[in-house]
Amino acid sequence: MQTLRNVFRRKTRALLTIFGITIGVLALVVTGSVAEKLQLLVDGGVEYYSDKVIVTDGSTFAGFGMSPISSEVLEDAEKVDGVARGSVTLNFLLEDDVQTISMGTPPMVEATDFRDVGYETFELALAEGRDLTAADSGKVTVGADLVSQLGAEVGRRVRIRAREFEVVGIYERTLTAPDSTVFMTLPDAQRLFLKTLPDAVAENLERKTLATSIVLFADDGVDPDELVEAVSDELGDSYNVQGPAGFKEFVQEPMQIFNYLIYTVALIALVVGGLSVINTMTISVSERTREIGIRKAIGANRLAILRQFVAEAAVIGLLGGLIGLGLGYLIVEATNRSGVMGATQLFLLTPRLAIGSVAFSLVLGILAGLWPSWHAARLDPVQALRYE
Amino acid sequence: MGLALQMEGVTRRYRLGADNYVDALRGVDLSVEAGDMVAIMGPSGSGKSTLMHIAGGLDTPDSGAVWLEGTRIDTLSDRRLTALRSRRIGFVFQGFNLLPALTALENTALAGQYGGMSRRQASRRATELLALLGLGERARHRPSELSGGEQQRVAIARALMNEPCLLMADEPTGNLDSATSAEIMTELERLNREHGMTLMLVTHDPGVAALCRRRVEMHDGSIVGDGGGGRVVSAEADA
Numbered sequence: 269m270q271t272l273r274n275v276f277r278r279k280t281r282a283l284l285t286i287f288g289i290t291i292g293v294l295a296l297v298v299t300g301s302v303a304e305k306l307q308l309l310v311d312g313g314v315e316y317y318s319d320k321v322i323v324t325d326g327s328t329f330a331g332f333g334m335s336p337i338s339s340e341v342l343e344d345a346e347k348v349d350g351v352a353r354g355s356v357t358l359n360f361l362l363e364d365d366v367q368t369i370s371m372g373t374p375p376m377v378e379a380t381d382f383r384d385v386g387y388e389t390f391e392l393a394l395a396e397g398r399d400l401t402a403a404d405s406g407k408v409t410v411g412a413d414l415v416s417q418l419g420a421e422v423g424r425r426v427r428i429r430a431r432e433f434e435v436v437g438i439y440e441r442t443l444t445a446p447d448s449t450v451f452m453t454l455p456d457a458q459r460l461f462l463k464t465l466p467d468a469v470a471e472n473l474e475r476k477t478l479a480t481s482i483v484l485f486a487d488d489g490v491d492p493d494e495l496v497e498a499v500s501d502e503l504g505d506s507y508n509v510q511g512p513a514g515f516k517e518f519v520q521e522p523m524q525i526f527n528y529l530i531y532t533v534a535l536i537a538l539v540v541g542g543l544s545v546i547n548t549m550t551i552s553v554s555e556r557t558r559e560i561g562i563r564k565a566i567g568a569n570r571l572a573i574l575r576q577f578v579a580e581a582a583v584i585g586l587l588g589g590l591i592g593l594g595l596g597y598l599i600v601e602a603t604n605r606s607g608v609m610g611a612t613q614l615f616l617l618t619p620r621l622a623i624g625s626v627a628f629s630l631v632l633g634i635l636a637g638l639w640p641s642w643h644a645a646r647l648d649p650v651q652a653l654r655y656e
Numbered sequence: 657m658g659l660a661l662q663m664e665g666v667t668r669r670y671r672l673g674a675d676n677y678v679d680a681l682r683g684v685d686l687s688v689e690a691g692d693m694v695a696i697m698g699p700s701g702s703g704k705s706t707l708m709h710i711a712g713g714l715d716t717p718d719s720g721a722v723w724l725e726g727t728r729i730d731t732l733s734d735r736r737l738t739a740l741r742s743r744r745i746g747f748v749f750q751g752f753n754l755l756p757a758l759t760a761l762e763n764t765a766l767a768g769q770y771g772g773m774s775r776r777q778a779s780r781r782a783t784e785l786l787a788l789l790g791l792g793e794r795a796r797h798r799p800s801e802l803s804g805g806e807q808q809r810v811a812i813a814r815a816l817m818n819e820p821c822l823l824m825a826d827e828p829t830g831n832l833d834s835a836t837s838a839e840i841m842t843e844l845e846r847l848n849r850e851h852g853m854t855l856m857l858v859t860h861d862p863g864v865a866a867l868c869r870r871r872v873e874m875h876d877g878s879i880v881g882d883g884g885g886g887r888v889v890s891a892e893a894d895a
């Protein structure tokens with residue numbers, strides 16, 4: 269209580285200093301929330317790709333293929349020793365031009381031949397309705413982020429690339445790529461996809477074998493990364509073969525650089541806040557020299573003085589942190605809800621980020637307060653008493 | 657009775673620059689009997705405050721030795737000296753030196769907390785002391801809401817929090833009018849007489865000095881006179 273009173277003895281100055289920390293924590297919370305969301309996306313991807321080998325067209329990059337390949341390669345790939353099962357998948361953009369700049373993955377249409385059933389370990393939980401089966405021609409299931417964009421409701425029809433589909437299921441939010449995906453049967457997807465391609469390209473393609481990637485599952489006890497070379501040899505140079513390690517490398521390095529960038533910016537903001545705490549506490553100590561002299565004269569030892577001033581700095585850090593977290597929460601929530609960044613959630617304020625940023629500002633306050641407080645603790649009481 | 661305080665060959669030099677200094681004390685020897693009441697007098701700048709600060713462990717001498725109730729204090733570490741000082745010595749200053757942001761009660765209780773009391777203990781004892789000094793009604797007031805005499809009584813209450821054996825007062829009546837000054841002196845005298853508290857006080861006021869049993873006269877950093885007070889000590893107080 270007395271600590272709080274001391275901090276607010278100079279209201280404007282205290283508030284400005286707290287505000288400095290608040291801005292730093294706000295920056296940390298908001299940018300950190302973006303990083304956390306992206307991290308989750310990346311982790312989801314890494315997990316999804318951890319047990320499979322993906323074959324795409326040789327012109328594509330690192331398994332993110334949307335150029336057509338023929339599903340006939342499936343047979344060749346399945347011949348490779350150690351490959352248990354292959355499955356054809358087809359992915360394409362839900363809309364030609366991605367309307368909003370999204371930090372996550374763009375809205376996609378996805379289809380498989382259902383040959384992966386029993387091999388695919390990644391499962392999507394349903395919020396409503398049921399899963400898609402091979403017999404569901406003309407029907408779709410919808411990821412959580414696309415529900416409002418498409419106006420999806422179980423039993424209702426939605427328009428996808430100028431064709432009507434009946435919604436049979438809606439998935440729970442996963443905060444990863446499937447949130448912005450519509451799932452349909454392979455023949456339906458092949459028909460739609462063909463129409464998205466330029467006529468000159470489409471003429472040379474066989475609809476029934478149209479695919480964008482082949483997913484390969486390894487035999488029990490076989491490391492999918494070890495299959496990459498064998499599959500590559502079997503299929504030849506015109507295909508890109510990607511294992512879990514390749515995917516990880518592909519996404520994690522940029523993610524790390526992004527993390528460094530984002531946290532560096534936030535940390536700089538916080539360090540500036542910390543410097544203002546040092547400044548405020550130094551002024552406070554020199555203004556209160558006489559008070560320190562009196563306290564020492566009536567029996568306060570160095571530790572007691574040190575503790576008093578460090579506690580004041582800690583309170584400044586803590587209040588700044590809590591207010592910053594509160595404002596950050598409001599901004600993150602408001603932005604996520606308003607949907608200005610597209611249907612996909614941009615921010616994810618995790619508990620570890622919330623606790624971490626407040627703890628960080630508290631520690632920052634304490635560290636910034638140490639030097640001025642130590643200075644206060646070492647004041648000579650007689651000199652301090654003479655000070656006017 | 658034993659010695660409350662003993663100083664031997666104490667010197668203190670304040671450095672003002674590279675070769676510019678003031679010798680505030682030039683080899684002071686002084687012994688104070690427990691239970692005595694001593695006035696320190698002398699012109700401004702003669703070293704009275706410096707003597708009090710060193711005697712009370714607020715400052716350390718450049719050479720010489722200081723004993724408080726037989727314990728040598730000039731060689732103690734800051735922590736132990738502070739602990740000893742807060743429990744055995746009470747300071748009252750000319751400028752009251754109360755913390756303006758705290759109430760009379762909080763100002764008083766603070767000394768108890770620094771002396772090792774719990775918050776509640778300190779608060780209870782502070783309330784008692786303030787009542788004893790006639791400030792029961794004023795406990796929740798801040799220093800700015802108190803008269804000079806009341807502030808000085810708060811400062812005395814604060815100095816008494818840890819039941820010190822030695823009370824040092826540096827011009828306790830310097831800022832007060834003569835009536836208030838007399839009140840404060842009555843209070844201090846009573847503490848000395850009824851509780852046997854050793855009292856050292858710096859004063860310029862001959863009337864105040866006359867109330868003391870012993871008068872020490874300082875000049876230019878040295879003790880130049882030491883003798884009995886100008887007052888006939890009553891028989892009952894002596895007994």
Ligand SMILES: Nc1ncnc2c1ncn2[C@@H]1O[C@H](COP(=O)(O)OP(=O)(O)OP(=O)(O)O)[C@@H](O)[C@H]1O
Nearest residue numbers: 651654670678680699700701702703704705706707
């Ligand atoms: N912290 C200090 N730095 C430098 N010089 C000091 C300091 N404290 C005291 N002095 C000097 O030491 C001498 C003795 O000072 P001291 O305060 O002990 O005198 P005093 O007898 O208490 O005077 P007064 O009656 O004015 O209070 C003076 O010349 C003073 O200027």
Ligand SMILES: [Mg+2]
Nearest residue numbers: 704705706826
């Ligand atoms: Mg003086």
